[in-house]
Every structure is written in C-alpha cells, then in structure tokens.
Amino acid sequence: MNDHTERFGSSLRDRWMLDPAITYLNHGTVGAPPREVLDFQRTLSDEIERNPAKFLLRGFADHAAVGGPSRMRDAISHVAAFVGTAPDDLVFVDNITTGVNAVLRSFPLRHGDEIAVTTLGYGGVANAASYAARTSGATLRTIDMPSPGEPPHVFVEAIERGLSAATRILVVDHLTSATALILPVADIARACHARGVLVLADGAHVPGNIALDIESLGVDWYSANLHKWAWAPRSCGVLWTSPAQQPYLRPVVTSWGFDNGIAAEFDLPGTRDPSPFLSAPFAIGLMNEYGLEAIRDYNHGLAWWSGQMLADAWGTTFAPPESMVGSMATVPLPPSLGSNQRDADRLRGSLERAGIEAPVLVARSGLAVRVSAQIYCDREDVERLAQTVNELPAA
Ligand SMILES: Cc1ncc(COP(=O)(O)O)c(C=O)c1O
CATH class of the missing domain: 3.40.640.10 (Type I PLP-dependent aspartate aminotransferase-like (Major domain))
Structure with missing residues (x-):
C-alpha cells in the first residue's frame, strides 16, 4: 500500500462515533464526521442557543x-x-x-x-x-x-x-x-x-x-x-x-x-x-491537519487494493482502470449469490447480521458490493468482508 499505512487504519476508529462492533465500509453513502467535528458543531450550537x-x-x-x-x-x-x-x-x-x-x-x-x-x-x-x-x-x-x-x-x-x-x-x-x-x-x-x-x-x-x-x-x-x-x-x-x-x-x-x-x-x-455549514471550515481544517493528500492516497490505495483482492477472493473481475477509481470500489459478487433486488436485500441483511455495513447493489451484470475506504478502515476490514461473503449460502 503506502507509507501512511502505519498512521491510518483501525487505530483511528475511536476518533469517529462509529459503533466499534461494526466493520464500517460505507463511508460514502451519508458520510461519517469525526468526533472532533461533531464537538465543534456542538460548541457552535451552544453559542447559537445563548x-x-x-x-x-x-x-x-x-x-x-x-x-x-x-x-x-x-x-x-x-x-x-x-x-x-x-x-x-x-x-x-x-x-x-x-x-x-x-x-x-x-x-x-x-x-x-x-x-x-x-x-x-x-x-x-x-x-x-x-x-x-x-x-x-x-x-x-x-x-x-x-x-x-x-x-x-x-x-x-x-x-x-x-x-x-x-x-x-x-x-x-x-x-x-x-x-x-x-x-x-x-x-x-x-x-x-x-x-x-x-x-x-x-x-x-x-x-x-x-x-x-x-x-x-x-x-x-x-x-x-x-x-x-x-x-x-x-x-x-x-x-x-x-x-x-x-x-x-x-x-x-x-x-x-x-x-x-x-x-x-x-x-x-x-x-x-x-x-x-459553519462547521465545514473546521472539518476541512482537520483534514488538512491529517494531510489531505495523505488521506486521499491512503483511501485510494485501500480502495484499489480492495477491488483486486475481493474480485480474486470471489472469482469475479474488478474491471475499472486505476485512473477511474477514487476512494470507493464497486466489486462484482459471485453470480451464485443471486442477481435481483431481493437477492441484494437478503445479502445486505446477511452482511448486517455479520456486523458489516456495506451497500449491495444490483449492477448490469449482477450483484456488486461497494467498499468505501476511509482512514479508519484497513485491509483486515475488507478481508472480513471477503470471507463473510465466501461463507454465504448460494441463492
Ligand atoms: C452521485 C450522487 N448524487 C447525488 C446523491 C444524493 O446526495 P444527497 O442525498 O446528499 O443530496 C448521491 C448520494 O449518495 C450520489 O451518490
């Protein structure tokens, strides 16, 4: 991966409010602000309410x-x-x-x-x-x-x-x-x-x-x-x-x-x-403190690695060129797990019961899962997803 691997990863998870029992691979859907940003917002709300x-x-x-x-x-x-x-x-x-x-x-x-x-x-x-x-x-x-x-x-x-x-x-x-x-x-x-x-x-x-x-x-x-x-x-x-x-x-x-x-x-x-809105500059400032490029590099590295690793583990193909991948990777699931919205919902439920939060999507060629990489995630999180999917029964 890259030099930031040691600094970033699951050791940062307690800087987020995320439930530590959950492997959270869904940062992209609605975001997840760090605790420090929420603290700043609370202080601002206190100021407003005075x-x-x-x-x-x-x-x-x-x-x-x-x-x-x-x-x-x-x-x-x-x-x-x-x-x-x-x-x-x-x-x-x-x-x-x-x-x-x-x-x-x-x-x-x-x-x-x-x-x-x-x-x-x-x-x-x-x-x-x-x-x-x-x-x-x-x-x-x-x-x-x-x-x-x-x-x-x-x-x-x-x-x-x-x-x-x-x-x-x-x-x-x-x-x-x-x-x-x-x-x-x-x-x-x-x-x-x-x-x-x-x-x-x-x-x-x-x-x-x-x-x-x-x-x-x-x-x-x-x-x-x-x-x-x-x-x-x-x-x-x-x-x-x-x-x-x-x-x-x-x-x-x-x-x-x-x-x-x-x-x-x-x-x-x-x-x-x-x-x-008034908290956004603080959030950007916090990203700059961590290092904006370092964050993007780490997230991209993890997303790109996840695409290849998951496709290998599931016997599918992660097709996009690296230049078209940011901090998320959508990876086709094994065809044996189904192909329609009902299958996708069932699968998402199975992941949720296994403590994994990740969206399961109905793509043109079948089901796929989207992995969001954020600096509180690491390779073990994605390996857990790989293994959990491989243990699921066929549709
Ligand atoms: C590409 C794209 N456009 C629009 C939206 C809608 O975002 P919001 O509900 O925050 O307006 C999303 C949400 O995930 C999105 O992925």
Whole structure:
C-alpha cells in the first residue's frame, strides 16, 4: 500500500462515533464526521442557543440588515479555496440534491428542449431532471453509458453520441454512485460545449475523495456534498455556478434574500440550523491537519487494493482502470449469490447480521458490493468482508 499505512487504519476508529462492533465500509453513502467535528458543531450550537435571535437574524447571513461580511460568507470562502472556486460564485445548499433542483428549476427550458442524464446517474437526481422537464414541456433523455472497464474516452464518446440537437443541459456525475467511477468531466464538458450543451456536474462524492478544482473543469454548474468525504456534519452541500448562469439562478425556497444576489438568496431560505455549514471550515481544517493528500492516497490505495483482492477472493473481475477509481470500489459478487433486488436485500441483511455495513447493489451484470475506504478502515476490514461473503449460502 503506502507509507501512511502505519498512521491510518483501525487505530483511528475511536476518533469517529462509529459503533466499534461494526466493520464500517460505507463511508460514502451519508458520510461519517469525526468526533472532533461533531464537538465543534456542538460548541457552535451552544453559542447559537445563548442568543438564537441575534445569531440567526443579525450577522450570520448576507442580508440588507447585516451589512459587511457574514459568517456564512466567511465559511464559504474557506470552502471555495478547498473546492477551487471564487467565493462569490459558491453557495451552501442542504445537499447536492437541493443544488441540482435549484439549477434545473431555474433554467429557462422551453417546450421541445431536452435535459440529458446518463444511465450511471443517481436516481434522485434523475427524478429532479424528470420533474424539471415535465413542468416546462421539455423531455428527458437518458444516455446509455459503457460498463466499468472501458477507458475514459469511451464514456465521452458515449455522451457525444447520446446528445441530440434539442439537448440543452447534460447532468453528469463526476464520481458515479453505484459504479464508483471517476468520469472525465472536463472532456465531457468540452464535448458538450462544442454542441451548445451546458453541463451540470454532480460531485456528490468528490470533495475530500479525489482532488478537486471546480473552475478548471469547464462545467457550467457543479454541486457537491461536504458531508460525505469532506467530514462536514450532515447536511452540508455546495453549489457553484458560472457567472454567466447566475442572473436567473434561484434557490428552491424563496425567502428574504429574494433579488439580492445568489449569496443572500441561498443563505436565507427561512429559519434553519446553520451549524453544518459553519462547521465545514473546521472539518476541512482537520483534514488538512491529517494531510489531505495523505488521506486521499491512503483511501485510494485501500480502495484499489480492495477491488483486486475481493474480485480474486470471489472469482469475479474488478474491471475499472486505476485512473477511474477514487476512494470507493464497486466489486462484482459471485453470480451464485443471486442477481435481483431481493437477492441484494437478503445479502445486505446477511452482511448486517455479520456486523458489516456495506451497500449491495444490483449492477448490469449482477450483484456488486461497494467498499468505501476511509482512514479508519484497513485491509483486515475488507478481508472480513471477503470471507463473510465466501461463507454465504448460494441463492
Ligand atoms: C452521485 C450522487 N448524487 C447525488 C446523491 C444524493 O446526495 P444527497 O442525498 O446528499 O443530496 C448521491 C448520494 O449518495 C450520489 O451518490
């Protein structure tokens, strides 16, 4: 693996709240913030509760009444440096689903236009695209994507082939959910722009998982979660919008920031708990203390090793090239364990009873399990998964 093996691994597990009796290989699904981040958030909540009216109404978000920089804007400037954007073009959203909804509901779609999604996209996001299309007289196009194992350019070509003259927006994952593949988003954006198609990137799994410099990708919008891999408390997402697309952008919820620019519009969606957003800079700072590159290297090394080791143990094939793997690996399960959703649910239940938390997915070629590597995991955790699966009865 790499030099960080000794420093990272199960000895760090008590820095998380995770139940020590559970082998937790599912960091990606909803994230898991370290104890220190939760302690910071609790301290912040205590500060809020000492004078909630003052904290939430005066000085926390951009608003005519505030004047000067707000705590939300101060927090976003730390996050902007982390994800590679200008602070003025970045806003907090509750989660990536909210960010995607804001873009798709704001975009001036016309009757006959198309929104394109891909077969590798996340279901909730595809639903948001479907709703935006339905309410504007547009249609939804779903582009068929290659199977894991193909090199990056094949994914770009599939998208190029899948667009039509009516496509206005492509919604595409930077790091896919079920298949855990890093897609060549910059190349995809170039190909789309050459055809007049705007690109909304879904970076749900990206910040903290792989290196990220949003502005260099050349997309038009980028929404992401910080509560998955950037160690922020739930729920905490961001939405970046290129300056050209900002004039008509609105949050899903309209409130006091109306017509005062995107910072005010998104920072003031009515009363809500700001502590996840205001804790994000602390979470990023903590990652930097551990060493951001060291974390990513360790997690990638463990995910890549897990892909090969599990496939060997189960007699299946882990196909993606290493350049398309981040901190997660989706590995095909032995065909004898079944192939449909019922089999997947049964299998997940068996893993849960064995004390292992990992998602079991129905992939195109059968069942697969997704392993998330985080610095509290080590090879023994993944070996336990390998062995547990090998001891399960056939379907
Ligand atoms: C690719 C992708 N997009 C969107 C989401 C939705 O994230 P959230 O529920 O935090 O909005 C997920 C969740 O796992 C995801 O994997």
